[in-house]
Amino acid sequence: MTIGNSYILMGGNLQFQNEVGLSTFEIRHENKALITVTIEVFPTKLDYRKDYKKLLEEVNDEIYNLAYHFIKKTHLGGAKTKLEGTPSRSEFFRLIESHFVKLMQAIQRIEQQPHHKFHTTHRKVRGDQLGRQDQQARKYLRKRPHLLVQVDKGGINLGGQHVMPTNGLNIRKEVTYDTHENRFVKWIMIRLEEKLDDLIKTLQFRADYTVDGDIIVRLNDMKQKLKDKAQSYFWKSISRLDRSVMSLVLQMAPGYRESFQIYLLLSRGLALQGNIYNMSVKDVATLYEYWTYLKLGQLLGRKYEMVDQDVIKVNHNGLFVNLQPNASAKRVFRHPKTKEKITLIYQKREQRLPTITQIPDTMLSIEKKGKDYEYQYVFDAKYRIDFALNDTTYGRNYDGIPGPMEEDINTMHRYRDSIVVNEEGPFERKAFGAYVLFPWNNEDLYQSHKLYKSIEDVNIGGLPFLPNATTLVERFVEQLIDKSPEEIQQEGILPRGTISEWESSIEEKVMVVKISDSEEYKLALHNRYIKMAVNRLNQNWQEVKYVSLYTTRNVMEENGVTHYAEIKEVKVDGDAVWFIVDNWKLLANIIKPVGYGISNYVVTSLNNLLAAKELPELFMKSNDERTLWRMLGRFSGRVKYGA
Structure with missing residues (x-):
């Protein structure tokens, strides 16, 4: 800076924080730029040319993939197309792959119920074959009075004389499907076929990109289906489009409406809104945060079925990104x-x-x-x-x-x-x-x-x-x-x-008792006791703290272990032992027998009883055995156990 004949050197620091890429600043004097300086800031933690740009691409790709998934599930509800511009080739591929089947279904629906109009033609016939005359037919006779001959009666009363034309024009109305709307749909098919052909050639001739053969096959398949459809019997008779078309048929008629909407989406791309699009693409820390979440979801989506998401939502303005x-x-x-x-x-x-x-x-x-x-x-x-x-x-x-x-x-x-x-x-x-x-x-x-x-x-x-x-x-x-x-x-x-x-590891023992008689089952539930003969009891029965009921098919159709209760008191009366219990509790799931049941009773742990779904689990003795059983049970419902 100059003050009089003196010079002052001014200095300062520029803090870019987490922002990378190109930044431009100017030194101005009286609104005139004296010098413009452009600085490119490289991230220290990323390969700027590869990783940073890859982050941007993958965030954009995954956001649009989620948007297409949302649209697919909601039948285009809430989706808005861009007002201008064209989608990138990658966006076009994802869009047409998502909507190609629906487009072909819409075209098939048009073929079943096509828009049509009546086309009027005139045919020259003998006078006795003439019918009602329209303006063009009357004009034909007016210019040819020599065709009128006098007759005794009938014909046309002309100045008190009856005349009849020797020939004239008859009206003939025919149904035609060569309408502007059908021409537009045929044009859509031809245009999309051309875009697919362009995409295939671009992929095949890119030296810096390894082409996935499966993608080329899918693109060629879509292209061929469009070509075959455009050359089919119905569409072959439809003329070439020679004007712009906008009608209520395209906007409202079944088949036409869907074809038109899908074409708009394919030709302009999808408009998304949300804070993520207001974020500076230079803010690499925020970009990395978004990318990690979206990438984790993408990795999960490769092996597991996505059933719901609210990253993409819909409001009155269309789709927006909820990040x-x-x-x-x-x-x-x-x-x-x-x-x-x-x-x-x-x-x-x-x-x-x-x-x-x-x-x-x-x-x-x-x-x-x-x-x-x-x-x-x-x-x-x-x-x-x-x-x-x-x-x-x-x-x-x-x-x-x-x-x-x-x-x-x-x-x-x-x-x-x-x-x-x-x-x-x-x-x-x-x-x-x-x-x-x-x-x-x-x-x-x-x-x-x-x-x-x-x-x-x-x-x-x-x-x-x-x-x-x-x-x-x-x-x-x-x-x-x-x-x-x-x-x-x-x-x-x-x-x-x-x-x-830890509490369940201190195993409280449960006696699972076989009940074969329906009357005995009702008495046990109603009176809250179990009566067993002494000779039915083996060693260690005194250690049990709970008793549970295993019913056979004689008692109920869907048999198994159904109830359990804590033992309040044990009474010995001669050759019988009475187990007086607290309130019976119903198990969350009936523990069902698999191939065999219980001959008398079995002692297991309370933890085993509450977690078991099938009877063999009650016979397992070690934690490792139970862990292996449950791990296998997570992946298959047909695990067999040999005691």
């Missing part, structure tokens, strides 16, 4: 074999805690058969990494291997310790593990890191996660889903369910 700082979103999946529910929640607010509300980036909740609560795991995206440089404490502690920041690991401890539940007893942790997801791509090297091994020890640690480094996360999530509740319980450090598991 924003003050709201949560979720995707729900179902295990194809066990039918267990898997829920991935973005920014789940854990409220009503003893301390403060916790909002982890991503919460994975896994349902397990036989448990009335879910197993929850925290995945927190942290766009930070310690490169373990030489002569640093981190480098010395972790053998020079880059990894997550130690303060982020401490945050995971906070999440797991503070997310608790209180259900008529002491607080129990319901988060079984917490993991930092951080931007690093050397997965092989990181497996030697202490904070990776700590996951196995204490269920807290870090996992590298980038577009080209997803193997460790994918493998780990799959292991969490496939583990049995008993395995999870053993790995945790006093997580939720530990107290109940």
Whole structure:
């Protein structure tokens, strides 16, 4: 800056925070730019040319995939097309693949009930064959008076004379399907065939892209179906479109309406709204947070069926993306074999805690058969990494291997310790593990890191996660889903369910008694007692605290173990033993016999009784045996047990 003859050197710092990419600033004087400077900021934790752009692409792709899934389930309800512009080739592919079947169904419906009009023609006939004359036919006779001849009666009364034409024009009305609306639908088929052909050629001649042969086959199949349809008997007679068309038929008639809507979507693309589109694409930390949630959902979607999601919602303005700082979103999946529910929640607010509300980036909740609560795991995206440089404490502690920041690991401890539940007893942790997801791509090297091994020890640690480094996360999530509740319980450090598991390990014994007579069954339930002959009782029957009823088919059609009750008093009367019980409790599920039943009675644990679904489970003696049975039972309903 110049003041008189003096110069002042002005300095300052520019803080870009987490923003990367190109930034331009100008030095102006009186609204005139004196100098323009463009700076490109490169991220230190990502390969800018590969990983950063890949993050952008994958976030965009997954958002649109979810939108197409939503539209597919809601029959285009709430979807809005862009007002201008054309979709990218990748967007066009996803759109036409999602809607091709519906488009062909709409065209088939048009063929069954096509729009038509009446076409009027005139044919020259003898005078005695003439019928009602229209304006054109009368004009024909008016210009040819020599065709009129005088007759005795009938004919046309003209100036007191009866005349009759020797020939004239007869009206003939024919149905034609060559309407503007049908021409437009045929044009749609030809236009889409051309776009598919362009996409196929683009994919086949790209040197930097390995073409998936299956995609080419699907594209060629769609192209051929459109070509065959356009050349079929009905559409072959339809002329070429020679003008723009907009009619109520296209907007409202069955078949035409769907064809028109789908074509608009294919030709313009889908308009989505939401805070994610107001986010600066330079804000790489927020971008990484969005990407981790969407990528986890994509990995789950490869192996498990998605049954619900609210990442994409609909309101009066159309579709919008429900990823924003003050709201949560979720995707729900179902295990194809066990039918267990898997829920991935973005920014789940854990409220009503003893301390403060916790909002982890991503919460994975896994349902397990036989448990009335879910197993929850925290995945927190942290766009930070310690490169373990030489002569640093981190480098010395972790053998020079880059990894997550130690303060982020401490945050995971906070999440797991503070997310608790209180259900008529002491607080129990319901988060079984917490993991930092951080931007690093050397997965092989990181497996030697202490904070990776700590996951196995204490269920807290870090996992590298980038577009080209997803193997460790994918493998780990799959292991969490496939583990049995008993395995999870053993790995945790006093997580939720530990107290109940410990209490149930002090096994209270139950005597499951065979009841073959319906009258005996009614008396037992009504009078709350079981009477057994002494010679029916073997050793250790005195240790039982509960008694349960196993009914045969003589008692009820759907037989099995139905009720249990706590023993209040035992009376011995000669050769009989009376078990006086408290109120009978109905089991949640009838424990059904599989191939064989109970000959007299069997002693099992209360824990076994409450968890069992089939009779063989009551005969199992060891925890390992029960764990194996339940693990197999999660995946198959036809497990056999040989006692």
